[in-house]
């Protein structure tokens with residue numbers, strides 16, 4: 001291990017996975033080698049939970065001078081697609097990680113896995129079973145009763161070998177037979193009760209085409225993939241803890257009769273990684289099941305996999321998240337062995353912290369109310385200096401146009417203000433940010449009695465936002481000049497779900513009833529023109545409103561902004577705050 005990295009890790013407080021790596025390095029278990037992998041199944045888009053796993057696997061490789069591979073765990077032809085392979089690699093790269101070598105595919109190892117399967121048959125450790133999958137399930141036994149042996153369990157090796165080859169050759173229909181490991185029918189761990197290794201599926205595979213009609217089960221395949229790639233630490237989520245004995249059994253079964261130097265009947269021992277389980281990320285107000293996310297996409301409940309409300313990496317990227325914010329989040333939540341739910345506000349906090357440093361401030365009015373300054377000359381306009389980022393002096397200042405007719409937020413005015421409302425009201429003076437003090441003189445209404453405009457006066461002596469006599473209005477409002485501002489569409493996002501732990505619905509209730517119908521609100525407003533032509537993905541702070549990101553639906557002259565996150569003490573809080 002790189003010494004510098006070790007010190008850094010120690011200072012940061014080392015999680016249990018890194019402790020194992022440090023331990024292994026000190027005992028020389030893997031000769032100081034650290035090799036991890038991130039193994040998604042290409043059957044959906046990656047989400048924020050995967051980001052935790054990505055940051056852990058790639059982070060460890062980086063800190064310990066090791067390697068991390070990106071492996072598509074594509075052993076199930078039914079649900080896997082090239083689109084997912086592409087999005088997965090794009091998302092990993094966007095998060096800032098680079099995998100070692102080329103992208104690996106579990107399906108590239110099918111020949112080798114098949115060879116090892118034949119070896120287990122020949123060793124008497126696997127057999128072809130003619131039972132249906134349902135029958136296998138029915139005879140699995142209970143916690144107190146062992147499983148019933150398959151009637152094919154003791155079929156001769158030659159017969160199993162012949163049937164297995166014919167399974168591969170496509171002689172049998174889907175589900176007609178399986179290859180099963182011969183382990184322990186009475187094991188308290190159901191995983192070991194003669195698990196299925198291969199099933200027959202006549203289906204086109206995104207990588208291997210129609211070459212195969214038998215496909216390996218996850219447990220059989222995963223350890224072999226790790227072995228082929230020389231993985232040292234095979235990190236996965238807690239639900240695989242009960243699979244670990246099987247993971248180890250398969251590798252031990254292959255290694256039985258093998259030697260370090262390869263002398264003897266079965267050849268050289270194969271590499272056997274160590275599986276380590278950590279708790280998966282659960283996030284409040286968020287569903288992280290690929291199956292459910294796919295359902296939202298297919299039912300067109302969201303704008304696609306990259307809808308800004310989706311917890312997918314592509315969704316939160318579109319919403320305005322930065323890789324730095326996500327990596328910071330992963331660091332803060334840490335890694336442990338116990339399932340818990342992280343408050344989604346922590347994720348939002350990480351984004352706010354990052355954008356606060358980076359995003360330029362601009363003024364936008366999202367629910368416009370016209371404000372006319374009676375004593376400001378018709379046709380005049382002037383440019384006022386505005387600070388781009390109070391946290392970054394290098395960001396400088398810009399000119400903001402001011403004129404007789406402005407827009408302010410509807411919410412910033414009340415005709416009959418209650419006690420604690422300090423913003424604009426009849427007869428009251430407020431500061432317009434970077435501009436002047438204005439006083440409301442009268443309210444203009446339409447025939448229906450709705451307020452359509454405010455008539456005000458301004459104090460020319462307060463240019464820039466300070467009065468020579470030192471008087472200080474209680475409120476400072478943001479504004480835009482009506483004739484100079486650009487029209488925009490803004491999409492205001494809240495949480496997709498209204499329940500803190502969505503998905504825990506009783507039998508017979510559709511989990512989609514927990515979606516929040518108000519999770520997206522689309523409004524039309526006006527933006528300082530300086531920011532209106534920012535490129536897709538650009539992030540700015542609309543003063544007092546939140547951080548916004550230019551959406552890919554923007555067209556020249558009609559930009560669309562997504563609200564990524566509200567401000568900490570947001571005057572216009574996110575649509576719904578958990």
Ligand code: ATP
Nearest residue numbers: 039040041049050052053236237280281282288290
């Ligand atoms: P599936 O139900 O399709 O298996 P999955 O979310 O487990 O869904 P995988 O593609 O198998 O998807 O996941 C790739 C890796 O990401 C695995 O190592 C998995 O353990 C990890 N992972 C998945 N979800 C989470 C999560 N919520 N938190 C942390 N890691 C996760």
Ligand code: MG
Nearest residue numbers: 039040041237
């Ligand atoms: Mg999985």
